[in-house]
Amino acid sequence: MKLTIKNLSKTYENGVQALKNVNLEIGKGMYGLLGQNGAGKSTLMRTIATLQDADSGSITFNSINVFKQPNELRKVLGYLPQEFGVYPTVNAEELLMHLADMKGVVSKGERKELVQYLLNKTNLYDVRKKRLNSYSGGMKQRFGIAQALIGNPELIIVDEPTAGLDPMERNRFYNLLSEIGENTIVILSTHIVEDVSTLCNQMAIIGEGEVLITGKPTEIENQLQGKVFEKEIAKNEVEKYSQQFNVISQNFHLGKMHITIFSETEPGNGFTVKTPNLEDSYFNLLFNQKKTAELC
Structure with missing residues (x-):
């Protein structure tokens, strides 16, 4: 299981060069992408997630050429963007059932079993009937992880997941991400140093669209x-x-x-x-x- 990024570059129409010849190789486990706001992290995450194109370079995930086979990547991808919308008057259980249906879980019984599992995994089962607009920031992020886990993804991207969370919710989220990262590739994009030092065995620091260093956090220290x-x-x-x-x-x-x-x-x-x-x-x-x- 490996994600390989080679010579990736992206310049927007306004002239901002968001990515400059980015090269990364990411294996199973938690991988931290650390950088300031505006460093190019979200551009890189959206590009990996097939939400935008690059000007040059390549991305492969196992045998999938991401730019040529975007639908194949989407089948094995779980994505929690920095900001994600939900239907405010719908409860968590209803929306997860709907999303599971869209992901191809045809059997109603299988969907119900899957949703119950995800709600328990993210510690949301007791509030599954509450409307999503009543959720705290941490609860919404845990719901975001629940929807990202539909379909047993092999690659999970979480973009700035702990920004704005209180210490208790942040620790709960750390524990959840650590468990998920045992069997998949999880890319954690963040500007919070503690997120990476707490969770990740491998990391990269990015600044102004360039990869400045890669390695284990302890080696970099x-x-x-x-x-x-x-x-x-x-x-x-x-x-x-x-x-x-x-x-x-x-x-x-x-x-x-x-x-x-x-x-x-x-x-x-x-x-x-x-x-x-x-x-x-x-x-x-x-x-x-x-x-x-x-x-x-």
């Missing part, structure tokens, strides 16, 4: 070992330190401003070495990309 440092500073000192050092991130902790810098050598000046995490790697790559763009 370890590349910064001994090269990131932190310091508590006054709020009005941020600009001064930004001129002197490569400040890759700044954040408040317990009401105090902390900055993280990248340096190949010990910077002194009160900085202490920091154990790198995935967020540091992410910010460092984006910092370097921005710096390179400014020099061009």
Whole structure:
């Protein structure tokens, strides 16, 4: 089971180059695609899902040529887009029954059994008779996963699934995605670093349409070992330190401003070495990309 993306590029009519020669190879399990809003993640997800064409390149899933055989890919695809519409006055059970019928589950008995299974799997069975417009954000996302699982898909795409969820709903969603990822390819597209570090064994970071790095999250973190440092500073000192050092991130902790810098050598000046995490790697790559763009 493998999804292969080769030399994929896409430029919109307004001149924005959303994808620039993207190459990825994705196997079974949870795969994280991490990037800022506007980085090209949703364009890539829609292209894989056969919802739009690319200008060049290819996508294959097992023996399926996705651009030449889109209907074959759709038969094995489950897709939860960043925003998806539902019939607000219909309840979850009714809509899942309708979607299962559209997916080709002809027998009413089979549909009922499938829908009951999906409602239980997504912890929605007790609220199956409630109208979808009464669902919380987390419940709607779990319903989105339920509809994506109809037809036993081999490839599942979830685009920004945890944005706006409270911590409890996010953890519930993590557990659900982890279980699904044991037997399928699940691509998790997100701008939230915690989503990837919590769930994914393999990942890619994308910025301005380009793949900046791929690998295991721990391997990507370890590349910064001994090269990131932190310091508590006054709020009005941020600009001064930004001129002197490569400040890759700044954040408040317990009401105090902390900055993280990248340096190949010990910077002194009160900085202490920091154990790198995935967020540091992410910010460092984006910092370097921005710096390179400014020099061009």
